[in-house]
Amino acid sequence: MSTPKSLFDKVWDAHVVRKIEDGPDVFFIDRHFIHEVTSPVAFLGLETRGIDVLFPERTFATADHNTPTINQHLPVADPLSANQLKALETNTAKYGISHWGLGHAKNGIVHVVGPENGITQPGMTIVCGDSHTSTHGAFGAIAFGIGTSEVEMVLSSQCIMQPKPKKMRVTINGKLGAAVMPKDVTLYIISQLSAAGATGYFVEYAGDVFRNMSMEGRMTVCNMSIEMGARGGMIAPDETTFSYLKGRELAPKGEAWDKAVAYWKTLPTEEGATFDLEYNFDAADIEPQITYGTNPGLGTGISQHIPTANQVKDGEASYKKSLGYMGFAENEQITGKPIDYVFLGSCTNGRIEDFRAFASIVKGRKKADNVTAWLVPGSHIVESQIKEEGILDILNDAGFELRQPGCSACLAMNDDKIPAGKYAVSTSNRNFEGRQGPGARTLLASPLVAAAAAVTGKVTDPRELI
Amino acid sequence: MAYDKFTVLTSTAVPMPIENVDTDQIIPARFLKATKREGFGDNLFRDWRYNGDDTPKQDFVLNNPIYSGKILVGGRNFGSGSSREHAAWAIYDYGFRCVVSSFFADIFKGNSINIGLLPVQVSPEFLDKIFKAIEADPKAELEVNLPEQTITIVATGEQESFAINGYKKHNMLNGYDDIDYLQAMKDEIKTFAEASLY
Ligand code: SF4
Numbered sequence: 001m002s003t004p005k006s007l008f009d010k011v012w013d014a015h016v017v018r019k020i021e022d023g024p025d026v027f028f029i030d031r032h033f034i035h036e037v038t039s040p041v042a043f044l045g046l047e048t049r050g051i052d053v054l055f056p057e058r059t060f061a062t063a064d065h066n067t068p069t070i071n072q073h074l075p076v077a078d079p080l081s082a083n084q085l086k087a088l089e090t091n092t093a094k095y096g097i098s099h100w101g102l103g104h105a106k107n108g109i110v111h112v113v114g115p116e117n118g119i120t121q122p123g124m125t126i127v128c129g130d131s132h133t134s135t136h137g138a139f140g141a142i143a144f145g146i147g148t149s150e151v152e153m154v155l156s157s158q159c160i161m162q163p164k165p166k167k168m169r170v171t172i173n174g175k176l177g178a179a180v181m182p183k184d185v186t187l188y189i190i191s192q193l194s195a196a197g198a199t200g201y202f203v204e205y206a207g208d209v210f211r212n213m214s215m216e217g218r219m220t221v222c223n224m225s226i227e228m229g230a231r232g233g234m235i236a237p238d239e240t241t242f243s244y245l246k247g248r249e250l251a252p253k254g255e256a257w258d259k260a261v262a263y264w265k266t267l268p269t270e271e272g273a274t275f276d277l278e279y280n281f282d283a284a285d286i287e288p289q290i291t292y293g294t295n296p297g298l299g300t301g302i303s304q305h306i307p308t309a310n311q312v313k314d315g316e317a318s319y320k321k322s323l324g325y326m327g328f329a330e331n332e333q334i335t336g337k338p339i340d341y342v343f344l345g346s347c348t349n350g351r352i353e354d355f356r357a358f359a360s361i362v363k364g365r366k367k368a369d370n371v372t373a374w375l376v377p378g379s380h381i382v383e384s385q386i387k388e389e390g391i392l393d394i395l396n397d398a399g400f401e402l403r404q405p406g407c408s409a410c411l412a413m414n415d416d417k418i419p420a421g422k423y424a425v426s427t428s429n430r431n432f433e434g435r436q437g438p439g440a441r442t443l444l445a446s447p448l449v450a451a452a453a454a455v456t457g458k459v460t461d462p463r464e465l466i
Numbered sequence: 467m468a469y470d471k472f473t474v475l476t477s478t479a480v481p482m483p484i485e486n487v488d489t490d491q492i493i494p495a496r497f498l499k500a501t502k503r504e505g506f507g508d509n510l511f512r513d514w515r516y517n518g519d520d521t522p523k524q525d526f527v528l529n530n531p532i533y534s535g536k537i538l539v540g541g542r543n544f545g546s547g548s549s550r551e552h553a554a555w556a557i558y559d560y561g562f563r564c565v566v567s568s569f570f571a572d573i574f575k576g577n578s579i580n581i582g583l584l585p586v587q588v589s590p591e592f593l594d595k596i597f598k599a600i601e602a603d604p605k606a607e608l609e610v611n612l613p614e615q616t617i618t619i620v621a622t623g624e625q626e627s628f629a630i631n632g633y634k635k636h637n638m639l640n641g642y643d644d645i646d647y648l649q650a651m652k653d654e655i656k657t658f659a660e661a662s663l664y
Contacts, residue, residue, distance in 0.1 A: 017658045018651065023633025026651065030664040038550065040501035051649065055659065066499065080499035087501045124664055131549040131573060147551035147577035148503075149643065157648035157655055163631065165572075195486055196543040199572055229546065231572055263663065295486050295546070318485040318541070411495045411548075420518070432490040432547060434513050 004270035007236050008167055008202050011142045011267065015125045017159060024161040030124040032059040032154045033110045034097075036066065036084040037413070038129030042151035043091040053095040053155045060119060061092045061099040064109045066413040069376050069403035072102055081414065095155075108379020108405040111135035111347035115219065116381050118248025122237035122264040127154060132347050132429060134225045137234035138218035139241055140267055142202070144232040165231050166276040168201040169269075172209040174283030179462045181357065182217030183349055183427065183446035185209060186224040187289035187299045192281065194313045195297035199229030201277065204269060209283050210235050215244040216353040223348045224429055227296035236268035288462055291431050291444040292334055293322040298431075302449065302461050306332045325433050326441050327421075334443075335459050341424035342373040342454040343436070344447055345403075346410035349427035350378030352385045354447040359394045361451035361465050367399035368457030374416055375400055376408040398455070412437045425453040469582025471641040475564055476609045476620065478535035481600045482527055487540050488547035489574060493556040495548075506552055507559030528560075532604040539596055539608075540567045545574025554578045564610050566617065568593040579634050580643060586610060586617050592626045595619060612638060 005013075018026040034042075039061070046053070053059070066081040068074075076082040085102060092099035100106040106113055111132055114120045122140035127133060131145035150160045170189055190197075203225050210218060218235045225233030242261055245251045252260045291299035292306045298314070300307065306323070308330040309316045323329065328337075344350075344358050355377065367373055375395065377383040383405055386392050392402055409416040410428040412435065418424045420439025427450050431442035445453075448462040455465070497509040515526050522529040538557060544567035545553060554577045557565060565583060568590040578585045588596070599606045599619045607620040612635065618625040630638075637643060648655070 017655055020633050023631050026648070026655075028655070028658055028662070030662065037498050041503045041551075044502065045645070049645065051645075054652070054655070078499075084499055084501055121664065129549060129551075131547070133549075145549035145573055147549055147554070147573060147580060149551060149577065149580040149645075153645055153648055156645060157652060158659060159648055159655055161633075161644045161647070195546060196569060196571070199543070199569070229543070229571055260663070295488070315485050315541070317483075321484070411490075413495045413498065430488075430490070430547060432488045434494055435490050438494070438513055438518065 004272040006167060006269040006273040006275065007140060007204055007234060007267050008142065011123055011125065012164060024163045026159050027162045028125065028159055029127050029154050030058065031119055031126045033114055033126070033128035033133070034059060034061045034151065035110050035130065036063050036088040038148050039091065039151055040084060040087045041148050042155060045152040046156060051156050053097065055158050056096040058158060059097045059155065060114070061088055061097055062107055062110050062113055063088055063101045065407045065411065067102050067406040068414050069406050069408045069416055072404045105380055108381065109347045109350060109407055111223065112350055112378030112382065115139065115215070116248070116379060118245055118251030121245065121251065121260070122241060123267055127160065131226045132223050134230070134232040135219050135223040135347055137222035137225065137232050138215060140234055140237035140264065142232065142234065145226065165202040166200055168198055168203045168230070168277040168279070169275040170203055170205050170279045170281070171207040172281045172283055173207040174209070176209060176283045176286060179288050179448050179466055180286055181446040181448055182213055182220040184286055184289045186221045187291065187296070187444060188286045189281070190224060190228045190296050191289070191299040193228045193279070193297070195227060195295040196229045197297070198225070201230050203230045203233040205233055205235050206269070211238070214353060215240060216351045219351065220348055224296070227429055237264045288446060288449050290334055290449055290459060292326060292328055293319070294325055294431055294433050295322070296429065296431060296444060298322060299444065302335060302459070304334070306330055306334060335461055337423070337459045338370070339425050339443070339453050339458060340370065340372065340422040341418050342371055342450050343376070343409045343424055343426040343428060344450050345374065345376030345378065345408055346428035347378060348429045349447050350376060350382065352382050354427065355382070355386050355391050357447040358451040359391045361448060361462060362398040362400065362455055363394045365398055365455040367454055370457045371454050373400050373454050374403060374409055376403045377405050379405050409436050411435060425450050425459065469641055470563065472563065472582065472584055472612050472638045474609065474611045474613070475536060476607055477537050478605055479537035479539050479566070479596070479600055479608050480527055480533045480535055481597055482538065482540045483597050485541040486543045486546055489545055489550050489553035490547055492545070492553040493550065498550060498552050503555055505559070506556035507561065510556040510560045536561060536563045537608050537610065538562045538565045539593070539600070540565060542567065542569045542590070544570050546571040549573045551577040551581065554581050554583050558583045566593070566596065579638065582638065582641065584610065584612065584638060586628045588617060588626050588628060595624055
């Protein structure tokens with residue numbers, strides 16, 4: 001009898017072109033996403049070496065990281081950003097790569113547009129010069145972020161050199177409580193494992209909680225895998241995956257679809273497959289989460305107090321520095337803290353379900369006067385859905401405006417920067433010092449927690465408002 | 467992109483005993499707008515190094531003239547966060563050739579090796595010894611020997627070995643990169659691609 005294999009092993013092993021002794025695997029990449037920030041130097045490298053793009057049809061480009069989120073029809077004001085956007089346009093045209101630039105109907109954040117157009121499929125290997133490429137693992141793909149040298153490798157050879165990571169499985173069974181979203185599940189896992197707890201591993205998420213989750217939710221969870229150090233995370237494909245994909249523009253059609261589904265059904269982890277590390281959690285232990293420190297592992301249930309230094313895994317000095325930056329103290333209660341900004345968006349929580357959730361709380365309420373809110377859809381397709389479903393009206397009635405798609409305040413490369421010292425409840429993925437603007441203080445949370453903060457002007461348990 | 471060959475490096479070191487130094491600190495996102503790979507060293511640790519008005523922050527280690535050298539010694543989980551290779555470029559461009567820590571984030575580690583910056587992972591105890599040695603004498607030298615895969619505190623002779631796979635080691639010793647390797651096996655890759663389902 002052959003040894004039972006995991007989802008990860010099956011997909012990985014199917015993509016090894018060559019094994020190098022005492023070295024990495026030469027690993028084949030099915031789909032490659034590029035954006036304006038991490039690709040120019042890679043294209044420059046091709047030019048310097050005088051080599052070509054091997055399979056241009058396997059690469060897709062979108063502009064998202066430093067695009068403005070208002071007045072996208074106007075020329076981009078910042079000359080450096082404009083220059084990068086121009087470089088992406090020129091480079092993709094030169095090599096014949098699809099380019100969904102600013103203003104294109106399919107433009108949006110790379111990890112939102114890939115899945116919604118059917119590019120991302122189970123069993124694939126997917127990379128992008130962006131660490132949140134792990135998002136695509138929601139489909140049962142092996143997907144992870146790479147550096148610019150590797151972008152150049154993929155462009156020129158459709159391969160990268162990768163040692164096979166170790167395997168971890170995180171299983172959560174049971175039923176989630178009220179107002180607990182996929183973002184809370186992932187923040188909870190990261191707080192339990194710490195920001196480095198999964199370094200060196202590829203994670204499979206298993207159990208009732210993920211089985212019952214929508215594709216949007218699965219994407220949120222896999223997206224954040226990198227925030228505990230994992231290369232990526234994945235969830236076995238099932239009927240939820242297939243029905244999400246069916247009919248999407250670049251998904252297989254007709255006979256090819258049936259053939260693909262038949263293969264995809266063989267992918268899930270077999271009974272008895274082993275992992276290098278396993279964690280089990282109980283869904284009932286997870287309440288709405290919020291972070292209070294400067295790495296995503298420093299989070300807790302919203303009803304809790306900020307832990308003391310001896311309760312966290314980070315060293316005492318680092319922890320004190322972190323709380324100092326945030327202007328918080330050990331043992332303080334988090335609910336009730338006044339906040340200044342709310343950011344709904346990013347490849348973590350910029351999809352339609354996130355806007356539905358946000359709207360469910362602000363409906364019939366008003367935005368707090370002290371709060372500046374930036375609501376940024378992940379793509380034009382999400383933006384249209386928001387309008388079609390009447391969500392925009394709900395948001396407008398409550399005093400909110402919708403911006404145009406892009407990464408926005410997730411990394412603050414464009415004008416959407418949280419000012420120094422201000423507090424932002426953000427649905428993005430990183431609360432590092434200065435991530436949302438120099439001196440900005442970020443509290444990561446779900447769209448429901450963000451909505452509760454937006455209407456009350458302070459950190460508020462969303463369970464009080466549903 | 468060609469880089470300097472790495473064999474044996476003996477140098478003083480710059481200590482940064484902070485954990486979870488993420489790539490947003492190493493090079494903040496607003497400096498990622500270049501389309502060429504040059505000048506990133508100027509913005510290395512920008513927000514820890516300079517005040518808002520661009521005056522140097524006196525208490526930051528890179529602004530302290532008693533510390534210098536080609537080796538950066540960081541706390542646990544160095545290089546976490548974003549995949550930006552610019553972080554490794556910035557460290558390399560500033561003049562470092564080696565980063566020492568008790569634990570590295572994966573992508574940062576891979577990016578560093580790819581561009582010729584050697585990540586040396588040591589035990590927490592040895593890291594502590596290095597910090598103590600530099601604290602006692604800012605001019606204390608470390609020797610990083612890639613052929614032997616050892617790191618030594620020169621003054622005391624205390625030594626530890628570090629791991630690196632044979633393939634990457636060969637590349638670093640010779641200043642080669644993966645693209646050279648992959649270019650040489652294009653036909654094999656094309657055959658593989660033809661059989662691919664996607
Ligand atoms: S939204 Fe944030 S995390 Fe996602 S791709 Fe953009 S910058 Fe990266």
